[in-house]
Amino acid sequence: xxxxxxxxxxxxxxxxxxxxxxxxxxxxxxxxxxxxxxxxxxxxxxxxxxxxxxxxxxxxxxxxxxxxxxxxxxxxxxxxxxxxxxxxxxxxxxxxxxxxxxxxxxxxxxxxxxxxxxxxxxxxxxxxxxxxxxxxxxxxxxxxxxxxxxxxxxxxxxxxxxxxxxxxxxxxxxxxxxxxxxxxxxxxxxxx
Numbered sequence: 001x002x003x004x005x006x007x008x009x010x011x012x013x014x015x016x017x018x019x020x021x022x023x024x025x026x027x028x029x030x031x032x033x034x035x036x037x038x039x040x041x042x043x044x045x046x047x048x049x050x051x052x053x054x055x056x057x058x059x060x061x062x063x064x065x066x067x068x069x070x071x072x073x074x075x076x077x078x079x080x081x082x083x084x085x086x087x088x089x090x091x092x093x094x095x096x097x098x099x100x101x102x103x104x105x106x107x108x109x110x111x112x113x114x115x116x117x118x119x120x121x122x123x124x125x126x127x128x129x130x131x132x133x134x135x136x137x138x139x140x141x142x143x144x145x146x147x148x149x150x151x152x153x154x155x156x157x158x159x160x161x162x163x164x165x166x167x168x169x170x171x172x173x174x175x176x177x178x179x180x181x182x183x184x185x186x187x188x189x190x191x192x
Contacts (some may be wrong), residue, residue, distance in 0.1 A: 001125050001129055002106045002107060002125055002128040002129040002131075002132050003030040003104075003105050003106050003107075003125065003128075004028070004029055004030060004105065004106065004107035004108070004109060004124055004125065004127075004128045005029060005030055005031040005032065005033060005096070005100050005105045005107070005108050005109070006024055006029050006031075006032045006033065006108070006109050006110075006111060006117070007033045007035070007092060007093050007096030007097075007100075007108055007109070007110045008032070008033070008034055008035065008110065008111055008112060008113060009035045009037060009085065009088055009089045009092045009112075010034055010035065010036055010037065010041070010043065010113050011036070011037040011038055011041065011085075012038070012041065012043070013036075013041070013043040013046075013113050014041075014042050014043040014046065015154055015155055016113065016114075016155050016156065016157060017043045017046045017047065017113070018046050018049075019155065019157055019158075020113060020116070020157070021046070021047065021050055021053060023116055023157075024116070024117065025050065025052055027117060027119065027123070027124045028123040028124030028125045028126075029052075029109075029117070029124055030052065030105060031052050031053070031054060031100070031103070031105065032047075032050075032052065032053045032054070033054050033056065033092075033095075033096040033099060033100070034047050034053060034054065034055050034056065035056045035057075035058065035062070035088075035092040035095075035096070036055060036056065036057050036058060037058050037085070037088065038058065039057040039058050039059050041057075044057065054099070056092070056095075058088070062092075062095070065095045065098075066078075066081070066091045066095065068095075068098070069091055069094040069095065070094065071087070071090055071091055071094065072091075078091075089110070093108075093110045096108060096110075106128065106132060107128045107131070107132075114146070114156060115143060116157065117141075142166040142168055142169060143166060144163035144164065144165060144166060145163060145164045145166075146160040146162070146163055146164075147160070147162045147163060147164050148160050148162075149161075149162055
């Protein structure tokens, strides 16, 4: 059976991390590689409670691993590692790919803490097994962005039930007239 893992860069994850970890392990991910941007993040201890989670802190050891990435050989990109979270996400994803390959895993999914991998019909293992059988080497998943209906949200996985469809899912890449009217009826909504 195909085994899939997750890589994610996190910060201040305490409010939702245990829920997020339990959800993805129950869904069938074999391991979670969690990169903590703040080496003193209190949520690291939550991650370390789970055997199938590898918690990696942003420290000298990780910086040494970054030196083996393709991004490291591009100084014009690597120089943004301290100021741009997306640069660190790319570096961490490359490190996680190496770790996953070394451990014999088949697929890696990079998602953020505010995202869940949802496979409602089949397990994660079955999903990626089907991808492997079809000789698919990579997949881009469209996400649904949460639209909180109240200002204060503690656990967005529990408190948010309204989601904005990805524009690529609309016919011809844009909402129909009816969908646009519905979107415009939402207070303070700006369609891009």
